[in-house]
Amino acid sequence: MIHNIIRDKPSRLFIILGGFFIANAIIAEVIGVKIFSLEPTIGIEKASFTLLGESGLSYDLSVGVLPWPIVFIMTDIINEYYGIRGVRFLSFLTAGLIAFAFFLFYFAIHTVPAGWWQLSQQQNGVPDMQAAYSQILGQGMSIILASLTAFMVGQLTDATVFRKIKKLTGEKRIWMRATVSTLFSQMVDTIVVSYIYLYFALGFSFPRVTAIAMVGYTYKFTIAILCTPLIYLIHGLIERYLGKKQAAEMKVAALELQKQS
Template identity: 80%
Template sequence: MIHNIIRDKPTRLFIFLGGFFITNAILAEIIGVKIFSLEDTLGFSKASFTLLGQSGLSFDLTVGILPWPVVFIMTDIINEYYGVKGVRFLSVLTAVLIAFVFVVFYIAIHTVPAEWWRVSQEAKGVPDMQAAFTQVVGQGMNIIFASLTAFMIGQLTDARVFRGIKRLTGEKRIWMRATLSTLVSQLIDTVVVSYIYLYFSMGFSFPRVTAIALVGYSYKFTVAILCTPLIYWIHDAIERYLGHEQAAGMKKAALEMQMNR
């Protein structure tokens, strides 16, 4: 039986898309502790602007946003061929796995380090490996809660907006349902994680949090627009893999399931 499952192209495609979806979501959570300068990375002059009365703002962003557009692209692709139920299943599974990862991190942090390992990288500028390990993987529970909450709300919003647009357009205007659903869901994701973590947890002022959220979203907005051609390329690749007839049947079934909800 397992051989039949593996040979089934729609099943293999779902496993591949789901695996890519989950991997990028977990990666984004783990590496998100680092803040990088977009301008310095691209070799541009450092921006310094004022927004909502907050001066000195620049594009200092969490590196977690780098793989995050992939998650939203995968959301739209999965929605296209497997419907809202497919997206919901993977979203819940991903949230559970992210929580599991941080539980394991918590246990790993609280094991007693070997003394030789703790000082093993002192010559390379890391005097305490245990402290470094704790800082990198030991993100606070507040940011984890904020991130998971934003992830679930954003994913379900993406699926619903995508479904609503597809109800109106049918198979036409892939760019519209993919791009608009991503723009809306990333806006909600940015707002939720920013206010839960920065406003309620860190105590930042409302104008400052709003300004930071707008700066972050402007980057996500730009990336979502630039990724639109990639959506079409992925659709074409899937059509070639499945065959036009099978791909059309899957999209029709997904649309009918959404229409009947």
């Protein structure tokens, strides 16, 4: 049976797209503990502006935002060819795998470190490897809860908006359903993770959380727009891989499933 699955192009494509989807989601969660400054990273002067009465704001973002656009692109591509059920399946699977990964991180952190290893990087500016290991992989439960909740709500929002737009446009206006669904889902994702973590867990004021969320969303909004040509490129590669006839049949089948949902 496995040979039939591997030889079947639609099945193989789903595995490839799902692999990128899951890998980037998990990578984003793991590396997201780091906050980077966007402006110096791209070689411009660091911003400092006021929004909603909150001063000193700049584009200090989680590194997790870097691979996250790939997740939303994969969401739209999977929705296009496999329907909302394919997106839901991968979303729940990914959320479970992320939770499993953090469970393993927790177990790994609480193993007893070898004494020589714990002090092995002092010459490189890391006085305690166990403390560093715990800080990087041992993200608090509040941020894990916020991130997982935001991921699921954002994914389901993306799939739902994509489906509704496709019902109206059919095969036309790929850019509209891909970009608009991503903009909505990114907004929901940003709101959920910001308020659960910053407002409820860390106790930031409502205006400050709102201002931070708005700044973060402007970055995600810009990236979503810039990624639109990439959607067309991936569509073209898939059409070439599957063949126009099979690709068209899959899109029709996905649209019929969406009408039934």
